[in-house]
Amino acid sequence: MAKFEYAPAPESRAVVSIRPSNGLFIGGEFVESIDGASFKTINPASEEVLAEVTEAGEADIDSAVRAARKAFEGSWGGLPGAERGKYLFRIARLLQERAREFGVLETLDNGKPIKESRDVDIPLAAAHFFYHAGWADKLEHAGLSGGSGRSPKPLGVVGQVIPWNFPLLMLSWKIAPALAAGNTVVLKPSKTTPLTALLFAEVCQQADLPAGVVNILTGTGRTGAHLIRHPGVDKIAFTGSTEVGKDIARSIAGTRKRATLELGGKAANIVFDDAAIDEAVEGIVNGIFFNQGHVCCAGSRLLVQENVADDVIMRLKRRLGTLRVGDPMDKNTDVGAINSAAQLARIRELSDIGESEGATRWTAPCVLPERGFWFAPTVFTEVSQSHRIAQEEVFGPVLSVLTFRTPQEAVAKANNTPYGLSAGIWTEKGSRILWMADQLRAGVVWANTFNRFDPTSPFGGYKESGYGREGGRHGLEGYVTTGADQ
Amino acid sequence: MSPAARRTVTTPSTAAPNTVADPRIEVRKTYKLYIDGAFPRSESGRTYEVRDSHDRFLANAAMGSRKDARDAVVAARGAFGKWAGATAYNRGQVLYRVAELMEGRRAQFAIEVAAAEGLTTARADTVVSQAIDRWVWYAGWSDKLAQVLGGVNPVAGPYFNISAPEPTGVVAALAPQRSSLLGLVSVLAPIVVSGNTAVVLTSENRPLPAVTLCEVLATSDVPAGVINVITGRTAEVAPWLATHQDVNAIDLAGAAESDDVVWAELERAGAENLKRVLRPAGAGTDAVEPDWSRTPDLTRLKAYLETKTVWHPKGR
Numbered sequence: 001m002a003k004f005e006y007a008p009a010p011e012s013r014a015v016v017s018i019r020p021s022n023g024l025f026i027g028g029e030f031v032e033s034i035d036g037a038s039f040k041t042i043n044p045a046s047e048e049v050l051a052e053v054t055e056a057g058e059a060d061i062d063s064a065v066r067a068a069r070k071a072f073e074g075s076w077g078g079l080p081g082a083e084r085g086k087y088l089f090r091i092a093r094l095l096q097e098r099a100r101e102f103g104v105l106e107t108l109d110n111g112k113p114i115k116e117s118r119d120v121d122i123p124l125a126a127a128h129f130f131y132h133a134g135w136a137d138k139l140e141h142a143g144l145s146g147g148s149g150r151s152p153k154p155l156g157v158v159g160q161v162i163p164w165n166f167p168l169l170m171l172s173w174k175i176a177p178a179l180a181a182g183n184t185v186v187l188k189p190s191k192t193t194p195l196t197a198l199l200f201a202e203v204c205q206q207a208d209l210p211a212g213v214v215n216i217l218t219g220t221g222r223t224g225a226h227l228i229r230h231p232g233v234d235k236i237a238f239t240g241s242t243e244v245g246k247d248i249a250r251s252i253a254g255t256r257k258r259a260t261l262e263l264g265g266k267a268a269n270i271v272f273d274d275a276a277i278d279e280a281v282e283g284i285v286n287g288i289f290f291n292q293g294h295v296c297c298a299g300s301r302l303l304v305q306e307n308v309a310d311d312v313i314m315r316l317k318r319r320l321g322t323l324r325v326g327d328p329m330d331k332n333t334d335v336g337a338i339n340s341a342a343q344l345a346r347i348r349e350l351s352d353i354g355e356s357e358g359a360t361r362w363t364a365p366c367v368l369p370e371r372g373f374w375f376a377p378t379v380f381t382e383v384s385q386s387h388r389i390a391q392e393e394v395f396g397p398v399l400s401v402l403t404f405r406t407p408q409e410a411v412a413k414a415n416n417t418p419y420g421l422s423a424g425i426w427t428e429k430g431s432r433i434l435w436m437a438d439q440l441r442a443g444v445v446w447a448n449t450f451n452r453f454d455p456t457s458p459f460g461g462y463k464e465s466g467y468g469r470e471g472g473r474h475g476l477e478g479y480v481t482t483g484a485d486q
Numbered sequence: 487m488s489p490a491a492r493r494t495v496t497t498p499s500t501a502a503p504n505t506v507a508d509p510r511i512e513v514r515k516t517y518k519l520y521i522d523g524a525f526p527r528s529e530s531g532r533t534y535e536v537r538d539s540h541d542r543f544l545a546n547a548a549m550g551s552r553k554d555a556r557d558a559v560v561a562a563r564g565a566f567g568k569w570a571g572a573t574a575y576n577r578g579q580v581l582y583r584v585a586e587l588m589e590g591r592r593a594q595f596a597i598e599v600a601a602a603e604g605l606t607t608a609r610a611d612t613v614v615s616q617a618i619d620r621w622v623w624y625a626g627w628s629d630k631l632a633q634v635l636g637g638v639n640p641v642a643g644p645y646f647n648i649s650a651p652e653p654t655g656v657v658a659a660l661a662p663q664r665s666s667l668l669g670l671v672s673v674l675a676p677i678v679v680s681g682n683t684a685v686v687l688t689s690e691n692r693p694l695p696a697v698t699l700c701e702v703l704a705t706s707d708v709p710a711g712v713i714n715v716i717t718g719r720t721a722e723v724a725p726w727l728a729t730h731q732d733v734n735a736i737d738l739a740g741a742a743e744s745d746d747v748v749w750a751e752l753e754r755a756g757a758e759n760l761k762r763v764l765r766p767a768g769a770g771t772d773a774v775e776p777d778w779s780r781t782p783d784l785t786r787l788k789a790y791l792e793t794k795t796v797w798h799p800k801g802r
Contacts, residue, residue: 127642143634143635145783146783146784146785146787146788147783147784148783148784148785242760245760246757246758246760247757249753249756249757249760250754250757253750253751253753253754253756253757253763254748254749254750254751254753254754254771255750255770255771256765256769256770261760263760418759433798437794437796438571442794443792443793443794443795444794444795444796444797445794445795445796445797446796446797447796447797447798448798448799449645449797449798449799452641452643452645452797454639454641454642454643454647456639456640456641456642456647457639457641457647457649457795457797458639458649458793458795459795460793462654462792463734463759463760464759464760466760467760467762469793472639472649472795473637474649474793477788482783
C-alpha cells in the first residue's frame with residue numbers, strides 16, 4: 001500500500017506580533033533593565049532570531065522582589081480571598097481568549113508541534129488558573145491546618161524558576177497556586193523560552209492585576225541563581241534538573257526559606273504480556289516522543305515482558321515509522337524541534353554513549369529539516385541496567401528498552417534509579433495494576449495510559465525527583481503556612 | 487537515679503544506698519544500642535559516662551559510631567518494605583502495643599526520666615503518662631491518614647484518579663536533647679506509624695530512657711529493624727546520617743540544645759540526595775526545643791509522607 005501523503009497544513013503566525021526587544025515586567029510595568037544585559041531568543045526549528053530579551057541583573061531582581069513585597073504587604077495582602085480568586089478567573093479567561101496567540105508563540109519559541117501547544121499546553125495552563133481561582137476563598141476548607149486550629153496564611157514573596165519544556169504551562173503551575181494562596185511572585189522563565197511569559201505579563205495588565213503581584217524577570221541560569229538566593233524571597237518553587245535542585249536545597253539550608261522542587265525523572269513504562277499491545281504501543285510513543293521527550297516524567301525506559309518483547313518492539317518501530325517529524329507549525333506534525341543546540345548536543349552525546357556501551361541503536365526513518373535542531377526518534381534495545389542511557393535523563397526522543405520476566409523483576413528494575421517521578425503500567429489484569437502501583441516508588445503512576453495531566457491531580461516525585469506536589473489540594477500546601485512550623 | 491533505686495522496677499522511691507537491712511548487691515543493667523531487633527555494643531568498643539541531673543554517675547552508655555549508624559540504616563532499609571506494606575490496622579495495633587507495654591513498666595521509666603531530667607517523681611510520672619498517650623494518639627492515625635490526606639481527584643477526562651500518602655522510606659531522627667522520653671516518642675511515633683522505618687540518635691546526655699524504651703520495643707510487636715536506636719555523641723554521628731545516601735528524610739529536632747551541632751550543615755549535607763528535612767523549631771538559625779507536652783498536629787507525620795497519584799482510564 002502506498003504511503004498516505006499529507007498536504008502541508010501550516011498554522012499562520014500572523015496572529016502573533018513579537019516585539020523586537022523586551023524589557024522586564026516589574027511592578028505592573030514593562031521596564032528597562034537597571035544593570036542587566038540582553039540576549040536573543042531563537043526559533044529552534046529555523047534558528048531565526050525571534051526577539052531580543054533582557055537578562056535581568058541583581059539590581060533588577062532586587063527591584064522585582066521589592067515590588068512583590070510591596071504588593072504582598074499592600075494591595076494583594078489586604079484583598080479578601082474571593083476577590084483574589086476573581087483575578088485568577090479573569091486570567092484563566094484571558095488565556096482562553098488568546099489561546100491561539102499563545103499557542104503559536106509557544107511553538108515558535110519552543111519548537112514543539114502546534115498540535116501540542118494548541119491542545120495540551122495552553123488549555124491546561126488556562127485550566128490551572130480556573131481551578132486555583134476557586135481555592136482562593138476556600139483555603140480554610142483545604143485541610144491545610146493539620147489539626148493545629150490555625151488558619152493557612154500565605155508565605156510572602158515566592159521566587160519561581162521554570163524550565164523550557166512547557167513554558168506557559170509551568171508558569172501556570174507555579175503562579176496559579178501561589179496567587180490563590182495570597183502570595184506574590186517573581187518568576188524567571190527559561191533562557192530559551194521567555195516569550196510566552198512576557199505575553200502573560202500583558203495578560204496580567206489586561207486583567208488589571210494589582211502592580212507587583214506578578215513580576216517576570218527574563219534571564220539566564222545566573223538570574224535564577226540570584227533570585228533563589230535573594231534574602232527577600234520566602235519560598236522557592238523550581239522545576240528543572242536534579243543538579244540545580246540540589247544546589248537550591250543547599251542554598252536554603254539553615255534558613256527558614258522553603259522550597260518545592262520538581263526535578264528529573266527516568267520513568268519506567270512497564271508492559272506485561274497480557275496488555276492490549278497496540279494501546280500499549282501508543283502509550284509508549286506518547287510516553288517518550290510527546291514533546292520530543294522533553295518531559296521530566298517521560299517514559300524513557302520501556303520495560304517489556306520478555307515473551308512479548310519482539311512483538312512489542314516490532315510494532316513500536318512500525319508505529320514510529322509513521323510519526324511525522326518536522327515543521328512544528330504544521331498541524332500534522334507529531335515530533336517537533338529539539339529546544340536548543342545545547343540540548344541537542346546532550347542528546348547526541350548520551351546516544352553515542354549508549355551505542356558505545358553496547359546497546360543497539362535504531363533510528364526512525366524520517367527526513368530531518370536542514371536548519372534548526374533535530375533528532376529523529378531513537379530506540380535502544382539490548383540495554384542493561386548499568387548503561388548510562390538506562391540511568392541518566394536524556395530529555396530527548398530516545399527510548400531505552402529493557403526486558404523482565406516476573407512482576408517482581410519489573411518492580412526491582414523500575415525502582416532502580418535515584419529518581420522517582422512517574423511510572424507506567426500496561427496490563428489488562430486489575431489486581432496486578434493495583435499491586436504494581438503500590439510497589440512503584442514514584443509520585444505519579446499511569447496505568448494503561450501515560451502523560452496525563454490535570455490541575456486537580458497532584459504531581460511530583462519521590463527520592464531525587466524532588467519534593468512537594470503541584471496541583472490539587474496537595475499543591476496548595478507548598479504555598480501556605482499554618483504557623484505550626486514544627 | 488541512685489544505684490539503689492535500680493534494684494527494683496516496681497518501687498519508684500529514691501531509697502538510701504545499701505543498708506544493713508538490705509545487704510543484697512543489685513544487678514545493674516548494661517545499656518547498649520538497639521539495631522535490627524538486637525542489643526549490640528558499639529562496634530567501636532567505646533562507651534561514655536551518663537550522669538544524672540546532679541552529676542552523679544548513672545551508667546556507661548554505648549558510644550555509637552559511624553559504622554553503628556550505617557548498620558542501623560541497613561537494618562531500617564531491610565525492614566522498610568514489609569513494614570510499609572503491613573496493613574494500617576496492623577501498624578496501629580503494633581504502636582498501641584508499645585503503649586500497653588510502657589504502661590506496665592511506667593515506674594521504671596519514671597525513675598529514669600526523673601534521674602535524667604532532674605524532675606520530681608510526680609512530674610516524671612506525668613511525663614511518662616504523656617509519652618504513653620502519645621503512642622496511643624499516633625497509633626490511631628495509621629488507618630486514617632489515607633482518608634484525611636488522600637482522595638479522589640476530579641480530573642477533566644475519562645479517568646479514575648486517586649492520591650494517597652505513602653511513607654518516604656528510611657528516616658533518621660536526632661531525638662530531642664532535653665526531653666529524653668516524651669520528646670523521643672514525639673519524634674519517633676510519627677515516623678513509624680505511616681510505614682517509615684527509623685534510625686534514632688538519642689539525647690546525648692540523657693540516653694537511658696531511650697534504651698529502656700528499646701527493651702519495650704524488643705518485647706512488643708514492632709518488627710526488628712523498624713526502629714533502631716543509637717546512643718552517643720550527636721555531633722559525631724549525625725553527619726553520617728545526614729550524608730547517608732540511603733536515608734530519605736531527617737528530623738533535626740535534636741540540634742536544639744546541642745552546642746556543637748549546626749543544623750544548617752546537616753541540612754546542607756542532606757541536600758546531596760534531596761532528603762526531606764524537618765527543621766528544628768525556632769526562628770532564623772536558632773534551634774529551640776519545643777514544648778512536647780502539647781497535643782501534636784499533623785506536621786511531623788506529613789514531613790515523612792509522599793503523595794502517590796494513580797491514573798486509570800474509564801471505559802466500557
